[in-house]
Amino acid sequence: MSDAGRLSFHVPAPAVRPGGTPDFSDVKIPPAGEVRRPEVDVAAEEIRDLAYSIIRVLNRAGEAIGPWAGRLSKDELLEGLRHMMTLRAFDARMLMAQRQGKTSFYMQHMGEEAVSCAFRKALAPGDMNFPTYRQAGLLIAGGYPMAKMMAQIYSNELDPLKGRQLPIMYSSREHGFFSISGNLATQFVQAVGWAMASAMKRDTKIAAGWIGDGSTAESDFHAALVFASTYKAPVVLNIVNNQWAISTFQGIARGGSGTFAARGLGFGMPALRVDGNDYLAVHAVAKWAVERARRNLGPTLIEYVTYRVGAHSTSDDPTAYRPKTESDAWPLGDPVLRLKQHLIRLGVWSEERHKQAEAEILATVIETQREAEAHGTLHSGPHPSARDMFEGVYEAMPPHLRRQRQQAGV
Amino acid sequence: MVEAIRDAMDVSMQRDENVVVFGEDVGYFGGVFRCTQGLQQKFGTSRCFDTPISELGIVGVAVGMAAYGLRPCVEIQFADYMYPGYDQIVSEVARLRYRSNGEFTAPLVVRMPTGGGIFGGQTHSQSPEALFVHVAGLKTVVPSNPYDAKGLLIAAIEDNDPVIFLEPKRLYNGPFDGHHDRPVTPWSRHAQGEVPDGHYTVPLGKAAIRREGAAVTVLAYGTMVFVAEAAAAETGIDAEVIDLRTLLPYDLETIVASVQKTGRCVxxxxxxxxxxxxAELAALVQEHCFYSLEAPIARVTGWDTPYPHAQEWDYFPGPARVGRALKAVMEA
Structure with a gap:
């Protein structure tokens, strides 16, 4: 045996498990307004430090400060708040609907509303998102009808996807929302391909890819970065780091790299890390990356530092693997409360108006839900026919499927 | 056949500016089998280009491009290298139309050289067609000659569904009947080596009867079409050799008509x-021709081992093995 002794095996573990006291002291959070804002044509190697910091605009007092602030009007901010509140109310009602057996499955956004809602407002019509399952804010903030989302969740007779997809795996070309696969990471590289096509055709549209912290471990993530960097694809590559991949803490996927954003550095790609619970910061950084892509300056990798307050899905129980109070200890706060506080500070919002808006939004969601349920829920009322199951596998139904449909008697 | 395949892409790229071609070594160099030679020079680097060595990436970006509105025709250097891209094919390409209810489609072609006979060992000889036929939403094509290769590839590129296009690499330079010890015949001396200029298609889903016969039906595709023809000639058995050409959708009518006529099937x-x-073919014949069958259906295939190197010709189902099966079925 050498002087080095025997080897030992390293498995990263989170600092705290159920029963322990939540501790986020390892999440280094710089003060709001501290991180500089480079020009969009900056060379990637000049901003390597931005992959290790956190761009923040809103401070604890609810003020918007620093070089990334001042890019949204009061009306835009009020609209942003309304979008996040709508998404939260929508989630609450659909979670309840799942518990009532009206659908099989649901995934909520609690704590992560700012990421997709603010990002959507940085895009132009015609741009295409390749989302994962926790970016419904792209639809809500893009004006997609909630009724259609519910029809999909209920797989009812108005389901635009004819009952073929798991709930929340929406698709809308018109709203720049690519069909969600449900397989992790596969669509990150497809976003790059879409962006490459736009450049090949000398178009002006850009693409946005989405992935979670855990899924960055998939080969698809690396293939996406290789292709995006090789062909300078006009794409914004978004990593939503919500700390948890079902029960697996983010340290398992991240390994020794320090941050997920830092993965972009080896590809020569600008990589920014942003406070994902800060609507203004998310929007400002998204806008920066979108402009880079639009000006043909190539891809940007963004890590949104946020926290998944709820369970991974309705099939998950987070109390089995993390302290119950961990979300209260999350140091970046709640995105809705932070924007609300900022708007109150600006003098354009108040506690009363917030309560009133909450009630209005909830009433709208409930009314929409009532109408959606009149068209059926998963196990009752009208829904897509068994005949629909055989349609759309191919453009034209081949003979073997025709025979099988006949056999099925539908 | 290499020229015919290249010509199919050339013709398609001329007719439709949305057709793009890419893969490993495909651009400047023109592909390791030279199937894309000259396309980059002719159409520019936006239409034909080299990619990183990432089959996942090649198929993955092709999905995004197809969703945008292009018609990618990508090359996987060997079918044996396809597996890193298999998830993109199975989970994404095949189901995109279905899961989005037609809102997004992936009209793309994945070309890959398949099969052995070139001393390629286990990593350059596999025939993974069953892995694609098993996946709902894909079409799978295996041409056996230059005329079909060009017409089928143009049809595949123009098809609005994803097509897996498996090119038997042993046929690139000439028909091959399994007699590896005999001199290679070039396509120039074979009738199906004649390839018309310009645009034509061979429809997907239609088989071709290569040799008419009354005693036994042989179902084959790719290289095995020539092996079957040789076995019929050498045994003197009046076999009808059907070249399936498209494995899915398959041409059940032609298969059933032939087996009902001959009453035997290899x-x-x-x-x-x-x-x-x-196995799928045997099941179909059994389901549709049971009362016409006069003998059990026989299969002649590669053995259930990885594709060996030195033992290539022991593995390869050559004319002698096919001939024995023909005789056995006739005597049953």
């Missing part, structure tokens, strides 16, 4: 036996 493929495409 299925030949180079891929491994168990769970192979031949």
């Amino acid at each position: 299925i030949v493929h180079e891929a491994t036996l168990t769970g192979g495409y031949g």
